[in-house]
Amino acid sequence: MSHSRPVPRRISLAALVLVLGMAACVQKAPPELVQAVETLDRELTAAQGAEFAPEEYAKFVEHWTAVRGRMLAEPDVIRLPWEPNRLVADLIKVQEQGVLAVSTATQRREAERQQAEARLTQLEERLQTFTGNLDTMGGRVVLGQRPVETELLAKQARSFFEQGQFVRSQRASQQAAKLLDRQIERLGAELGRYADERRVTAWRNMVAQTVTWSYRHHSAAIVVSKADRRLFVYRNGKAVASYPVSLGYNGILEKRYQGDGATPEGQYRIVRKRDRGDTKFHRALLLDYPNNQDRRRFLQARAAGTLPPNASIGGQIEIHGGENRALSETLGCVQLENRQIDVLFDLIEEGAPVTIVGALGLSNAISLALAELEQTEEG
Amino acid sequence: MKHWIMLGLAPLFLLTVACAKAPTDKLTAAEQAVNDARTAGAPAYLAEDFAKLESLVANAKKEIAEEEGKFAFLRDYEKAEQLLASAKADAAKVVIEAAKKKEEAKVAAVLAQQEAQASVKTTQALVAKAPVGKDRAAVEAIKADAEGLAASLAEVQAAMDAEDYLTAQTKAKAIQDKSQAVAKEIQGALAKVAGAKGKQGKTGK
Incomplete structure (x- = not known):
């Protein structure tokens, strides 16, 4: 075993x-x-x-x-x-x-984040430049709702970016940038004449005629530059004073019809001096707007169908002061401080020429602002 | 003789029986599950998980196609079935989670929309009181802004209708912010004018 x-x-x-x-x-x-x-x-x-x-x-x-x-x-x-x-x-x-x-x-x-951030920063900088120049030009009203739409898109782009939604952020930034481009184009179309050499030369010629009239008649005459928002007083062919002015709420545009808020451009005459009690604006100098040229332009625009239905040419364009500047409403007039209209009122005679021009030179505030905006265009 | 014939046919019979069938039913079920996840809002609210689901189904399809290219008796759909089973199981979880996130986003968007609407309403009421004579250009700009804000509320609603709650929320928030800024601007102007004296006039038509 x-x-x-x-x-x-x-x-x-x-x-x-x-x-x-x-x-x-x-x-x-x-x-x-x-x-x-x-x-x-x-x-x-x-x-x-x-x-x-x-x-x-x-x-x-x-x-x-x-x-x-x-x-x-x-x-x-x-x-x-x-x-x-x-x-x-x-x-x-x-x-x-x-x-x-x-x-x-x-x-x-990370690359997408950087790209979205760069685009957003560029947009925000552009928007800042745009808003600044728009204020300089007084062109805010011309663009209606577009500026607020652009601002909302920029805010959305920032919001998406902060949530890490870089693709959406870029998309919103791009939309805002396109909207900005379109607004710059619109401003160029509406205000391009401020940078148009022929137009500026024509304005300068109008001013020269007014100054010459003042010299020849040993009288006072008025020139208003819309781009400078300034009124110049000439006496015996020499500039003796200048004052800052307010224009219509859409003052930088060429007046086309009643209620557009634009201040007319052209050669006018003072047809009536309205003293205290005769005006609600302290003192006023009534112009002969619309003149023949304004009427012709209005009829052409109406024939071309570019005016709103039932639009009329308007009138009662004045150079005036105001009991209270903050409470006065100007729809196309030229407004001064009361003490300045007092000086002007005593100096100027009925029949004196008043020339309102867009600008006195090519390097005006509006053409410069436009040029700066066009430089920021993406498209 | 008969016996030998039977013996020869047997392996052929076995091979035929053993041939794997493409899991078309499982594929259909997985695709349906992915579609359910899509409907639940997964592409927007659970993008990564949804992409994973799509990737699983795509890989399963690729696998099936590869197997179909082989001889019938060599086909093996086990891997594809595994992928489809994962897709289906994950999709069920994604549907629940996406629906939850979507609902959260909806609630937030609805709240933001209501706040934006209220804010715009306040601004519009203030615009009606805006001092028309005070820098008319500024007042006209404010009016345009208020109109723009009111119009943009429609975009919020459009995003809500499209169930894009993230866009709706960010837009509504932007409207509310801007609306409050505009309201502040008007209140400032009203305060300035409140102390001002004199009559309000009107010229220049």
């Missing part, structure tokens, strides 16, 4: 070695590696991987899904000791793909 005992012991030993060997070769995914991949997955979501690194992200998702599926389906696959652990190898591959995707998405997202 004694010779039969070592056999089962040998078998048991062999079985134990086999079991231990096999147990050591169960294919398991190291938890730290799985965790690392899961972290990458979350990082990719934060980095908007699908948007900024779609190809890399798709590869990562594909392989990670497959490996995860295998981990769930084959939790205890046994491999032979000399076989490599394929699950670990695949997880390492997924990890590498994840790292690449995160890095690519982060870089591209």
Whole structure:
């Protein structure tokens, strides 16, 4: 009996070695590696991987899904000791793909952020320049609702940017920039004459005629420059005084019809002096607007259908003061301080010429502001 | 002889039976689940997760196409099925989460819209009181701004109708901010004029 005992012991030993060997070769995914991949997955979501690194992200998702599926389906696959652990190898591959995707998405997202920020900064600077120049020109009313629409878009672009919505931010910035371009074009169309050499020369000739009249008649005459918002008094052909003035609320435009708020341009005469009690504006000098040229222009515009229905040419354009400047309403007149209209009232005679021009030279406030705006145009 | 024929046909029969079928039903189900996620607003409110879903389905389709290119008895759609199962399961979670986020965004947008509407209304009431004689150009500009703000409220509503609550909210917030600024401007002008004396006149037509 004694010779039969070592056999089962040998078998048991062999079985134990086999079991231990096999147990050591169960294919398991190291938890730290799985965790690392899961972290990458979350990082990719934060980095908007699908948007900024779609190809890399798709590869990562594909392989990670497959490996995860295998981990769930084959939790205890046994491999032979000399076989490599394929699950670990695949997880390492997924990890590498994840790292690449995160890095690519982060870089591209940062590039997008920088681009959105640059566009937004440029827009906000443009908007500031635009608003400043618009105020200088007095062209705010010309553009109606467009400036507020642009401002709202710029605010939206800022809001999107702060929320990390860089693509939307850029889109809003682009829309605002286009709107700005269109407004600059509109201003160019409406106010381009301030930068038009022929037009400015014509205005200068009108002024020269008025100055000459003053010289020849040894009398006072008035010149108003709308771009300068200034009234000049000439006596014996020499400038003796100048005063700042207010114009109609749309004063820089050429007057076309009653109620447009524009101040007319042309050569006029004072047809009546309205003293205290005769006017609500302290003292006033009534002009002969509309003159023949105004009437002709009005009829042409009406024939061309460029006037609102039932538009009339208007009248009662004056140079006046005001009991209270803050409470007076000017729809196209030229308004002075009371003490200045007092000086003017005593100096000027009925029949004296009043020439209202857009500007006295090409380098006027409006043409300069327009040029600055046109430089900021994107389109 | 008969026996030998049977023996020869058996492997062929087994191979035919063993041929895997493309998981078209599962694909349809997964696509439907992705569509549900889309309808729930996932592309806007859970973009990453939605992209992941689309990626899963796209990869599954690619996998199916690759397998279909192989000999019938070599086809194995297990990987594609795995991808489709993941897509379907994830889509269900995405639908719930996206719907939640969308609802949150909607609530925020509705609130912002109401605040913007109230703010514009206040501004419009102030515009009606604006001192017409005080720098008429400024008053006309303020009026244009108020009209522009009121018109922009329609854009908020359009974004709400399109269920783009993020755009609706940012637009409404911008309107409210600007509206408050305009109101402040008018209040400043009203305060200045309040102390002013004299009559209001009108010339220049």
